[in-house]
Amino acid sequence: xxxxxLSFAHVHAPGxxxxxxxxxxxELAAIADDDEARGxxxxxxxxxxxxxxxxxLLARAxxxxxxxxxxxxxxxxxxxxxxxxxKHVLCEKPLATTYAxxxxxxxxxxxxxxxxxxxxxxxxxxxxxxxxQAVRDGAVGAPLAxxxxxxxxxxxxxxxxxxxxxxxxVMDHTVHIADLLRWIFEREIVEVYAEIDTRIHPNxxxxxxxxxxxxxxxxxxxxLDPSWTRPTTWPTWGGLTMDVIGDRGALAMDxxxxxxxxxxxxxxxxxxxxxxxLVSWGSSGDPGLIRSFVDAIRHDTDPAISGEDGLRATxxxxxxxxSARRHQPVACPDCLQ
Amino acid sequence: xxxxxxxxxxxxxxxxxxxxxxxxxxxVSWVADLDLARAEALATSIGARATxxxxxxxxxxxxxxVVVALPTPFHRTATELAARHGxxxxxxxxxxxxxxxxxxxxxxxxxxxxxxMIGHVVRFFPEYVRIHDLLEAGTIGxxxxxxxxxxxSHPSGLRPWYADLETSGGLVVDMMIHxxxxxxxxxxxxxxxxxxxxxxxxxxxxxxxxLALLRFAxxxxxxxxxxxxxxxxRTSIExxxxxxxxxxxxxxxxxxxxxxxGPAEPSVPTVPRNPLDEDSYRAEMRHFVDRVADGQPFLVExxxxxxxxxxxxxxxxxxxxxxxxxxxxxxxxxxVAS
Numbered sequence: 138x139x140x141x142x143l144s145f146a147h148v149h150a151p152g153x154x155x156x157x158x159x160x161x162x163x164e165l166a167a168i169a170d171d172d173e174a175r176g177x178x179x180x181x182x183x184x185x186x187x188x189x190x191x192x193x194l195l196a197r198a199x200x201x202x203x204x205x206x207x208x209x210x211x212x213x214x215x216x217x218x219x220x221x222x223x224k225h226v227l228c229e230k231p232l233a234t235t236y237a238x239x240x241x242x243x244x245x246x247x248x249x250x251x252x253x254x255x256x257x258x259x260x261x262x263x264x265x266x267x268x269x270q271a272v273r274d275g276a277v278g279a280p281l282a283x284x285x286x287x288x289x290x291x292x293x294x295x296x297x298x299x300x301x302x303x304x305x306x307v308m309d310h311t312v313h314i315a316d317l318l319r320w321i322f323e324r325e326i327v328e329v330y331a332e333i334d335t336r337i338h339p340n341x342x343x344x345x346x347x348x349x350x351x352x353x354x355x356x357x358x359x360x361l362d363p364s365w366t367r368p369t370t371w372p373t374w375g376g377l378t379m380d381v382i383g384d385r386g387a388l389a390m391d392x393x394x395x396x397x398x399x400x401x402x403x404x405x406x407x408x409x410x411x412x413x414x415l416v417s418w419g420s421s422g423d424p425g426l427i428r429s430f431v432d433a434i435r436h437d438t439d440p441a442i443s444g445e446d447g448l449r450a451t452x453x454x455x456x457x458x459x460s461a462r463r464h465q466p467v468a469c470p471d472c473l474q
Numbered sequence: 475x476x477x478x479x480x481x482x483x484x485x486x487x488x489x490x491x492x493x494x495x496x497x498x499x500x501x502v503s504w505v506a507d508l509d510l511a512r513a514e515a516l517a518t519s520i521g522a523r524a525t526x527x528x529x530x531x532x533x534x535x536x537x538x539x540v541v542v543a544l545p546t547p548f549h550r551t552a553t554e555l556a557a558r559h560g561x562x563x564x565x566x567x568x569x570x571x572x573x574x575x576x577x578x579x580x581x582x583x584x585x586x587x588x589x590x591m592i593g594h595v596v597r598f599f600p601e602y603v604r605i606h607d608l609l610e611a612g613t614i615g616x617x618x619x620x621x622x623x624x625x626x627s628h629p630s631g632l633r634p635w636y637a638d639l640e641t642s643g644g645l646v647v648d649m650m651i652h653x654x655x656x657x658x659x660x661x662x663x664x665x666x667x668x669x670x671x672x673x674x675x676x677x678x679x680x681x682x683x684x685l686a687l688l689r690f691a692x693x694x695x696x697x698x699x700x701x702x703x704x705x706x707x708r709t710s711i712e713x714x715x716x717x718x719x720x721x722x723x724x725x726x727x728x729x730x731x732x733x734x735x736g737p738a739e740p741s742v743p744t745v746p747r748n749p750l751d752e753d754s755y756r757a758e759m760r761h762f763v764d765r766v767a768d769g770q771p772f773l774v775e776x777x778x779x780x781x782x783x784x785x786x787x788x789x790x791x792x793x794x795x796x797x798x799x800x801x802x803x804x805x806x807x808x809x810v811a812s
Contacts, residue, residue: 174555235661281672282683284699286621288714330668332687332695336618337716345712346618348697350668358670360685364619364696364715368794382683382703464666464798 138432139166139200143191143215144207146172147229147290149256149423154183154462156427159299163431169194177300181460191215195222200436202252205229208301209308213238220249227254227430231312231454232447234303236473239451243444254430254440255447259314259377261394261425268390269321278385280322283359285314289375297343303325305343307333307457310363314449316357316442318351319382319449326359326449328352331457349439349457350466372398373415395419397461475498476763478810479531479561481552482543483507483516484633484683485567485647486593489745490541493756495520500763506531532556539766541759542566545635546642550575557586564762566593569613569653569779571643576783580776590763591772592779594655598754598761605713608720615716615736617661622653622711623699628681637682644673645682646793647786650700653711654688655774655782656708660713661694664785667801671793672703686789707746707785724748 140157141216142150145168157165165183169191170176180187188194194220195203202225205215212233218246219226226246232255233239246253259265272280287310295301315326333347349361368374377392396415429441452470460467476499479493483505487533492499502522507513510526523533532540540551540556542565549570556563556654563583569592570576583590596602626649628637633640641649646669660663671684681703688696689712710723729748747753752760765772788799 141692207743281675281677282670282685284685294693311777328796330687332668332689334618334695336616336693336695337714339716346621346695348668348695350685350687354671360621360670362621364714366719368718371719382679382701384677387701387704395750442671461785466668466796466798 138434139164140431141167141169141185141194141197141200141203141224142179143169143174143194143203143219144211144371145170146208146295147206149229150179150204150206151182152421152423153206153256153427154179154435156424158183158367159424160431162426165195166200167197192218195219195224199223202227202430208295209303210234211303211340213242216242216253217245219313220245220251223249224286225430225434227427228444228447230447231303231308232444233451234308236452236455236470239448243448246444252433252440253444254433255442255444255450256426257313257417257442257446257450258422258426259313259317260320260430260442261422261431262392263420263424264390264392264395265317268381268388272321272381272383273389276386277381277383277388278409280357280381281381282382283318284380284382285318285359285361285378285379287314287361287363287375288366288371290371291341291345291365292367297338297345302343304347304454305335305341305345305464306330306345306365307349308365308454311349311361311454311457314361314363315450315453316381316446318353319429319446322353322357324354324357326351326453326469327354329453329456329460331460333457333461337364345402347461349455350451351453371418372413387466388392394421395415421438424467475767477503477536477538478541479504479534479537480505480516480522480538481506481528481531482545483509483512484543485745485756487541487543487753488516488757490564491516491520493753493759494541496756497760497763500601501757502618503536504534519536528552529555532561533559537561539564539762544559546571547635548716550579553579553590554582557582558590560586560588562589562766564591564593564759566657567779568594568643568647568783568784569776571641571647573780573787575785576776580780583724583776586805589766589772590776591765592774592776593758594774594779594782594797595648595754595758596650597659597773598651598758600750600754602711602766605711605720605722606660609713614713614718614720617694617713617715620661620694620696620711620713622657622696624709625655625699625701625704626707628702630680639673643786644678645702645792646671646673646684646699646789647783649702650684650686650698651782651786652787653698653700655778657688657690657696657698658782658785660779661690661692661696663691663781664788665689665691666798666802667788667792669789669792670797671789673790674794682795684789686792688785715807716746722774722792746787
């Protein structure tokens with residue numbers, strides 16, 4: 138199976154490319170990127186042909202599927218072109234910067250009969266899988282409340298440009314936990330309240346701090362902190378935690394807690410970078426994500442994570458902005474329509 | 475010499491009594507509890523006299539100040555009684571269950587010309603004090619998000635008033651108020667709150683859990699978690715600002731850990747302690763005695779405690795109604811229906 142990558146704008150693109158090059162029977166056939174330096178660097182590292190214009194990649198009949206890792210605002214146009222070219226699509230999260238665009242992405246893939254999977258690698262993270270299994274096995278009894286955090290460093294570049302990203306920290310870091318909540322509890326998020334601001338990086342064009350309060354169908358409540366609160370010197374990129382409180386107990390999951398502490402002296406720090414680093418020995422969700430996409434195409438099954446899943450998670454982030462504007466809880470996704 | 479009457483010989487009465495006898499220049503002359511046997515047991519251990527009459531202790535000539543460690547609904551009566559007899563008052567947190575009671579206590583003490591301090595002891599925990607100092611010094615610049623957490627087991631083993639929402643205010647008024655007071659100390663007045671929680675759910679008889687979102691007038695966003703749905707006590711706080719992050723987690727900073735083998739023993743509620751030159755409860759009591767002596771303001775005057783209570787009541791209101799609740803201009807309902 139031949140797969141192309143459309144743009145290396147997103148920081149996750151190299152990770153996906155790495156997975157493709159390590160999978161049997163899969164070839165990273167081509168990379169398209171309108172940033173020529175970035176695109177040429179990517180093919181030099183991961184192989185495949187380089188195209189400046191994504192239309193040239195999509196015109197290749199031998200390519201079965203594409204991974205879309207462009208800036209979020211470009212997802213819709215890219216995926217419309219890909220679907221028209223009959224390529225299956227794995228789309229980076231969030232699906233789009235607006236509800237209309239996200240809806241259009243889901244619809245266009247359906248119209249053209251191509252598979253659309255949203256990139257939620259946390260569904261393939263072993264601690265998250267273990268949490269889901271434990272909750273479903275009744276480890277905490279009936280689940281009642283969830284506390285989620287997904288803090289991070291400020292990402293470089295377009296992530297804080299509302300025109301390209303649709304927002305800031307809330308757009309970037311809401312969807313992973315929103316998707317995990319939907320996946321673990323199999324209930325929709327129906328109400329969102331949020332406080333959102335720009336306070337850590339005062340001149341940032343987007344938000345960088347927020348707390349979301351969520352209500353799921355059937356009464357489970359949750360909070361979610363997607364803030365870019367980690368300074369550049371933080372020993373790791375950020376993290377993701379979920380605490381589930383039930384009527385028989387509480388279960389705490391820290392998805393990125395499997396790490397070594399590496400503390401080096403001044404001399405080594407000058408060479409290696411951080412003085413105090415957390416080095417992961419945990420399992421990445423990326424290989425499972427890419428494999429499930431490839432398997433869905435190969436066996437012509439529904440993708441493990443649908444476009445609708447991406448749409449629902451994106452809606453939570455968009456509802457958070459709407460709630461913060463109104464200072465009121467909003468109905469999700471109804472307030473967006 | 476400051477002579478103290480301990481009113482209420484439960485968990486906190488005993489903690490404060492033992493703090494008092496370890497402060498130079500402070501004695502405990504009386505211990506009062508409606509349960510005379512309980513009063514006697516504590517009084518005997520510290521060489522004080524016991525009574526089952528709060529009034530007798532409050533009125534005694536050999537008492538300068540009264541420590542009120544009664545269940546929350548009795549704070550007002552005991553404080554007013556002490557004030558009427560011209561005694562200074564140290565009262566456990568929360569100041570009261572209702573805004574009316576809290577304000578009545580403050581004005582009774584003002585009218586009587588006695589001092590009133592409320593035991594928001596977290597302000598005497600050195601980890602939280604150091605955070606305050608670091609924030610004041612501007613170490614991390616403008617604060618963006620603060621996250622505080624306070625976790626315990628359900629207090630069903632304690633006397634029943636404590637877990638009862640009507641009586642004590644439950645988790646949100648009794649325990650979560652610690653972090654509301656601490657965050658107000660750090661960041662000033664709270665403008666609005668939104669919360670989810672189990673206080674009004676059918677589960678409240680055996681557990682409680684609350685997630686609260688606070689927006690401060692200063693712009694700071696705070697997330698506060700409080701739980702009576704875990705197995706043991708712990709607290710944590712994380713404050714993220716322009717220039718970095720300050721974090722504390724009591725799980726990471728325990729300087730001693732005891733693990734016992736053999737059959738499990740029934741757990742007994744205690745107050746948190748980590749070995750220090752001066753334990754926080756004694757530092758709190760010493761602050762009370764010293765500020766009474768020199769007339770300087772308390773770290774936690776009654777008004778501060780009333781404002782913290784207002785946050786707790788607003789959080790309960792938000793849990794109950796599912797709406798954001800604004801503080802200040804639109805005043806929070808005094809009584810929160812259950």
